[in-house]
Amino acid sequence: MKKILRITMIFISVLVVISPGCQKDFTEINTDPNGTPSALPAQLLAPALVNTLTTNMVRNRNFNNELMQVTVNQSDAEAVVFRYEFRRNLSDYAWNNLYVQLNNFKDIYNLANSDSNIDKSYRGISLICQAWVFSILTDTYGDIPYSEALKGKELVFEPKFDQQKDVYLGLFQQLEEANTLLAGAPNILAGSDPVYQGNASRWRKFGNSLYLRLLLRLSGKAEVAQQCIDKIKDIVDVNPSNYPRIASNDESAILKWTGMGPFTSPYVLSVREQDWRAPSIGAFFIDHLRDWNDPRLDISTYGRNGVNRWGIAQGPNGFAGVKSGYVPGTGEPKQSYFYSSASVVSGFPAQNLQNDPLTGMIMNYAEQQFILAEAAAKGWINGSAEDFYKSGVLNSITLWVPTWSLSVDTYLINADMQFLPTDGLAEKMEKIHLQKYYALFLADNQQWFEYRRTGYPTLPKGPGLRNDGIMPARMTYPVYVESANPSNYKLAVAAQGPDEIFTQVWWQKP
Template sequence: MKKIKIFTLTALAASCLATSSCTKDFEELNTNPNETVAATPASLLAPALHDVVTRNNNRALRLNNELMQVHATILDSDEIHRYVIRPGESDYMWNNWYLQRTNFVDIYNGALITQQKSFMGIGLILDVWVTSQITDMFGDVPYSEANKGRDYLLQPKFDAQETIYKDLFAKLEEANALLAANEQMKDNEKAIDPLYAGDVVKWRKFGNSLYLRLLMRASGRPEVNAPAKIKEIVETNPGFYPIFASNEESAILKYTTTLPLVSAFTNMRDYDFNGSHGLTEFFVNNLNAMDDPRITRWATLFGTGYYGIPSGYSPGNIPDRQSSYHLALKNEPLLGNIINYAEVQFILAEAALRGYIGGEPKTYFDRGTAAAITMWGVEVPAGHLAKPAVAFDPAADFEAKLEKIMLQKYFTLFFTDFQQWHEYKRTGHPVLPIGPGVQNGGVMPARFRYPVYVQSLNGANYSAAVAAMGADDINTKVWWNK
C-alpha cells in the first residue's frame, strides 16, 4: 500500500492560497515524489480542528479579551485596550485561518470522491466555521477563488461579505441534508474524531447551531431574510434542523494534558498567561454583582475577594494588578469551546425578543443562564435567576432586556475566539465603560486591517476590495454591521 501523507502548509503556502503571487516552483520544492499529497478525510480532521481552536485561544488571550475588557494589560506599551490595533496583528489570523481552511475543504473533496456523506457534511461545517471567522474579522475577503494554490490561482479576487454569507448558508443547508442520512463512521474514524467521537447526530446539531449564530449575525440585513430562516429552524421545521438540546451536545474540543490535544497555553510561561495583565473591573464586578459561581473557576482571589482593574486607563497610570486568571485555565478542557448550548439559548432569547420566533425571551434566557453555569461544573445558586443583577424583567424596555441577554452571553463566550467582540459590534451590548486613555475617538474597532503583504502580493484585487468596501481601516464596518 502507498503511504498516505497529510498535506500540511506553511504560512507562506497559506498566503499563496489566499492572496499571493507565489510561483509553481513552490509545489515542486515541497512535494516528496515518493509520497502522495492525498489524505483521508478522517486523518485531516483532528489536526486541522485542533490547530484552529488553539490559535483562536491564543488570539482570544492577546486581542479579544483585552478589547472586550475581560482583562487589561499592566504593560503600558500594549495599547489594545485603548483600541490601538497595529496592522501586523492581522497576519497571524489570516495566515492560519486560510491554511486550515484548505484542510477543511480537502475533507469535503476527499469525502466527495469516496461518497462519505458524513465527512462531506463535516467538511462543509468546518469550512463555514473558519470562513465566517475570516470574513467577520476583515469583511470582503478571498473566497470563491481562495485556497486554490495547487491550481496556480494565486491572486484570488475578494468576494463581498454578503455573497460569502449567502454561500455559507447554502453550505450549511447542504451539510444538514448530508448528515440527515445518518451515515455512520467506521470504528477507526470514530476514534480520531476529537469532537464527537463519530456521533453524526451531534455533528448535525453543531452545524445547525452554527447556522443560528450566523443567521442572527446577519439578521439586520434584509437581503438574506435571516429572521424567516431562524423561524423555520426553530418552529416551522425543527425536526429537519436539530440544534443543541443540552450542554453535552456543545461543540467543545476538550483539551487533554497529553499530546496531541493539548491547550494553546500548556507550554506558555505563567507570567505570559496571567502575570502581564489583570482581570478588569467590568468583568469582575459583574460576576461579583451576580454572585456568579464561575468566578471561582476563572479568577484568583486578591486578599479575601475578587477585584479588577480599569480598562482604557491613561498612559503612565498603570494600575496594580489584582485578580487574574487561574493558572488552572492553562489546561482547562472547556477553553476549547467552539459553540455551546447556552449560546444557542441566548440566540433564541434574542430571536424571541425581536419577534423572529414565538415564546417568551425569559424562558430561553433562564435556560441559557443556568446552562452556562453548570457547563463549568458548578451548581446554580439557589434563587440565582431572581437576583436583581441576573433576573430578566419582561416589563423592562427593549434595550434593558437586550443588555441582560448579551451580558450573560458575554460570559458564555469566555475564550471563544472573537465572538464577544463580534456580538458587541452587532448589538452595542453589553455596555462597556470607556476609559480616559482610550483612543480611536472612543469607538470600538469594527474590523482589522488586511495583512500588509496582501497589498503587494495581490495589489489589484486588494485595491478593488478597498474601493468596494471602504477604507482599509479599523473603523470601516463590515456588511452585516452596517
Template sequence: MKLRIKILSSLLMGTVLLAGCNKDFDQINTNPNTVPFTTPESLLEATVYDVVGNNLTRALRLTHELMQVHVTTVNSDEIHRYVIRPAESDFMWNNWYVQLRNVRDLYDNAKKLEDPGFQGIGLIMEAWIFSLLTDTYGDVPYSEAVKGYPDRIYQPKFDAQIDIYRDLLKKLEDANTILQTSKVYSADVVSRDPLFGKYINMTNTTTGSDNFRLAWRKFGNSLYLRLLMRVAHKTELNAVEKIKEIAETKKSTYPIFANNGESAVLKYSGTAAPYASKFANYRVFDFNGDNGLSQFFINTLNDWGDPRRTVWANESSASNWEGIPSGYAPGQTPERMSTYKSALMTEALLGNILNYAELQFILAEAALKGYFTGDPKTYYEAGVNNAITFWALTVPAGHLAKPGIIWDPVETEAQKLEKIITQKYFTFFFTDFQSWFEFRRTGYPSLPIGPGVQNGGKMPSRFVYPVPVQTLNRTHYQEAVTAMGGDNINVKVWWNK
C-alpha cells in the same frame, strides 16, 4: 575521437536507463499497504486542535483586552485603548487559511472515499473557519482561496462579505442534508473526532455511527443559527425565515444542541497528549503576569454573585474579587488586583467553540425580535442557568430573581436585548472573537470608556489586511479596499453597516 565515442555511448546508455526507470514509476513506487492520501479523520483531528488552540491565544492577546475581560499592565500595549497595530493581523489570517487548506483536503478525500459523513463535517468546518475570517476582516479571498495547488491561483480575488455569507449558509444547509446519509464507521474512526468522538458509545457501530453524524448535524445547525442571527437584520439572505424554520416550523429537520453535554468543545486533557491546551506549556507569568481582570468583568460577576468567578479569578489582596479600569491614561498604570486562575492554563472547557448556553441566548434574542413564536424568557433563563452549570457549578438559589438578571416583562426590547447579550458575553470566555463580533453587531454589553481610549472612543470594527497580502496580492487587495471603503479599523463590514 575514442573519448567522444565513449562519452556518447555513456549518454545513450543513461537515456535508456532513465527511460526504463520512468516506466511505471508511480505504480512501482506506491506502497500497496497504504492509502494514497490522508484520511479525513486524521485531518479533522489536527485541524480542530490547531484552530481552537490558536484562537485561544488570540482571545488572550486581543479579544479579552478589547472586550474588557482583562487589562494589560504594560503601558505600551494599547489594545485596550483601541490601538491595534497592523502586524496583529498576520497570525490569524495565516493560520486560518493554512487550516482551510486542510479542511478542503478533508472534504476532497472524503469525496474520493464516498464518505458523506466527513463531507458534511468538512462543510461545517469550512463554514466555521471562513466565518471567523470574514467577520474579522470583511471581504476576503473565498471562491478562489486555498487553490494554490493544483489550480495555481496564487493571487485570489476577494469576495464580498454578502456573497461569502450566502455560500456559508448554503454549506451548512448542505451539511445538514448530507449528514443524514447512512454510513457505518468503525470505533477507531469515530474516536479520532476530537469534539464528539470520545463521548459516543460505539458498542453497536451502526447506532454509534448514527449518533456521530447526529452530533455534527447539531453542531452545524447550532452554528447555522449563530450566523443567521448575525445577518438577520439584513434582508438580502432571508435569514429570519430560516431561523423560524430551524427554531419552530421544521425543528425535526434541523436538530440543534439539546443540553450542555452536546456542546462543541475541544475538551483539553491537562498537559497530556494529544489534546493539551496551548497554555499548558506557558509560564504563569506569560499567561497572567502582565494583566489584571477588568472592573467591568469582575464587578458584573460580583453584582450577580456569579459562582464562575471562583474558577475564573483569583481574589485580590483584600480577600475579594476586584478589577482594574480599562482604557487608563498612558503612564497611569493601575496596580493589578484579581487575575486569572493559573488552573485555567490546563482547563478542559477553555476549548469552547459553541455551547448550549450560547444557543439558548441566540434563541432568546430571535424570540424577543419575533423571528419565531417562542418565549424569550424561557430561553434566556435556560441560557443563564446552563452558562453556570456548563462549568460544573451550581446555580445559586434565587439567581434568576437578582437585580440585573431578572427578566422583567415591563422593560423595553432594548433593555431585554442588553441582558441577553451581556449574559452571552460571559459564555464567550476564551472563545475566539465572538464577544467582539457580537458587540459590533449589537453595541452590548455596555462597556465603560476610559480616559486613555483613542480612536475617538470607538470600538474597532475590523482588523486591517495583513501587510504581506497588501504587497503580494496588491491588485485584488486594492479592489477589496475600494469596495469596502478603505482598509482601516473603523471600516464596517457588510453585516455591520
C-alpha cells in the same frame, strides 16, 4: 583530460548496465505497503481542528479579551489593544493560519469523493468547519477571498475578494448542504474527531446551531433582514425536525483537551506560566461575577480554600479588577489575575484555565439559548424569551459548574438580572447580552463580533481610548496582501472602504 573522459565513460556504462534492475518494480518497491498514497479524511480532521482552535485561542486571549475587558494587559506603551489601538502586523496571524486550515478542511471534502455514506459524513463535517472558519475570517476582516480562495493547486494565486454579503450567502448554502448530507449519516472514526468522537448527528446539530448564529448576525442588515428572520423561524418553528440543534451542554461543540500528545491545550504548550499570570482581570468582567455571587467565581466550588472554577486569583482587595482604557501612567495596581498551572493556593494545586479541557470552545448550548431568547423577544419565533434566557443562564453556569444546585430564578433575583414586567426590548437585550457575554467566554472573537452587532453589553469607556473611543470595527488586512495580491486588494478597499480599523464591515453599516 583523457583520464576524466575515461572515468566518465565507465560511469555511464555502469548506469546502463544497472538501470534495468533499478527501474524494475521501482514503484512497488518504494511504496509503503502499510500506508496510503494520499491522506485520508480521517487523518486530516483532528489536526485541522486542533490547529484552528489553537489560532482562535491565541487571538481570543490577546485580542478579543483585551478589547472586551475580560483582561487588561497593563502597559503604558503605544499600540496596546485594550486602548483600541494595535499594530497592523497583528492581523497576519489569524489570516495566515485560518486559511491554511481551510485548505485542510477543503481537502477532507475533496478526498471524501465516493458515494459511500461515510464519505457523506466527512463532506458534511468539512462544510460545517469551512463555514465556521470563513465566518470568523469575514467577521474579522470584512470582504475576503472566498469563491476563489483555496485554489492554489489550480494556480489561482491572487484570488478576488468577495463582498461580505456574498460570503455569507455562500456560508448559508454550505450549511444547508451539510445538513442534507448528515441526515441519517453514519458516524465517522471516533479517533479522527476530537470534538464529537465521530458522532455525525452531533455535528449536524452544531451546523444548524452555527446557522442560527450567522443568521442572527445579519438580522439587522435591512437588505437581508427578512430573509434571515424567516429562515430563523423555519429552523426553530416550521421545520425543527429537519434542522436538529444542540440540545444540551453535552452536545456543545468543544474540543476538550486531554493533556495527551496533540490534544494538549495550546495555553500549556505556547504560553509561559509567568505570561499566563501577567494580564490583570478586567473590572467589567470580574465585578459582575463578584456582585452576582456567581458560582464560577465561588472559591468553595471544589472544596479548596482560594480555588474557583476559572482559576482566578484574589488580589489585595479580594476579587476585583482593573479598569480598562486608562490614560498611560494612571493605571491601578494589579488586582485579580488568572492562576497558572504552577500556582499553588493553600497547599493545593490551583484550578486554572491554562490546562482546562473546556478552553477549546467552538459553540456551546448556552449561546444558542441566548440566540433564541433574542429572537423570541423580537417576536420572530414562538416561545418565551424569558424561558430561553433562563435556560441560557443556567447552562452557561452548569457547563463550568455541573454540580451547581441553586435555582436559576433565585440566582437572577439575587443578581437583579431577572426579566421584569416593565422591561422594554432595550432592557431585555441588555440583560440577554450581558449574560451572553459570559457564555461566549473563550469562544474566539465572538464577544467582539456580538458587541459590534448590538452595542451590548454596555462597556465602560476609559479616558485613554484611541480610535475616538469607538470599538475597532475590523482588523486590517495583513501587510503583505497589498503587495502579494495588489489588484484585488485595491478593489476590496475601493468597495469596502479604507483598510483601517474604523471601517465598518458590510453587516455593521446601516
